Amino acid sequence: MDFFSKLNINEIGTTFAVLFAVIDILGSIPIIVGIRSKVGHIQSEKASLAAGILMISFLFFGTKILNLVGVDVQSFAVAGAFVIFIIALEMILGIEIQKGVEANSASIVPIAFPLVAGAGSLTTVLSLRSQYADINIVVAIILNMLIVYLVLKFAGKLEKWMGPGVLSVLKKVFGVILLSIAIKLFTSNIGALFMQEINL
Helix, strand or coil: HHHCCCCHHHHHHHHHHHHHHHHHCCCCHHHHHHHHHHHHCHHHHHHHHHCCCCHHHHHHHHHHHHHHCCCCCHHHHHHHHHHHHHHHHHHHHHHCCCCCCCCCHHHHEEEEEEEECHHHHHHHHHHHCCCCCCCHHHHHHHHHHHHHHCCCCCCCCCCCCHHHHHHHHHHHHHHHHHHHHHHHHHHHHEEHHHHHHHHH
């Protein structure tokens, strides 16, 4: 019950917006359309479910993986802030993030990974854990996967309806949001790292 008692609408909204910006599923519509034209069909349910499971698994087990290699959450959060910062700059400046496209098992690779649950989103999930409750991040991931599912299902129609201009504006707006989050993550965790070094 304690897990669910930490439900917070504001935290859900913030983590949802951050993950939505990092995943950038709307900005990936042209890529999705291109993949679908090559493979013929994308299993929307399979792709969104696989990406959601991967992100939630990394949320709960990512710290243990880090501990195995001797990295603490604060250090990872700072590293994540740099990754998010770079992604944000790419979105704002209109630089395309290179993503591999393979025809085999397209619903899982490259749609679920790395297009949706890529290095940026997995890093972000773990970085957010240093600031927000797990339940709120899980809800945000699930909500994002619902949007991913809908976008995958109707990618062709969305591309025609929104047009390149709207997609470009959305990418830049979420890029600015990401930039702000990256700065917040950095400033919130860098102090803790310095204190650890001083105590040592």
